[in-house]
Amino acid sequence: MSPRGTVDRVANQPRIIVRIELTPVAKDHLTTIAKRNGMTQVAVTSRLLEWFAQQSELVQAAILGHYPHAIQAEIAELILKRMTGLKKK
DSSP: OOTTTHHHHHHTSOOOOOOOOOOHHHHHHHHHHHHHHTOOHHHHHHHHHHHHHTSOHHHHHHHTTOSOGGGHHHHHHHHHHHHHHHHHO
8 A cells, every 4th residue: 555545545536526616715715725735726625525524413513603602612622522532432
């Protein structure tokens, strides 16, 4: 197996093209991130979506802003506790 492992396996899989709509500010951020990491904007977006899909529903909901602002700190603490508990097993 190559040192890149997972990256090679993913690169060899068939790809599907999906269009996204970004605000100008979000597009600027994406451009900056891609340039800083020597990646294409498509590669950055693809990796972020792959990472997001692997997160628990609790984490996904927090990232999407589905929890009221008043309890966001408590939710963050709960997520961290659950993540720590998973690592100990």
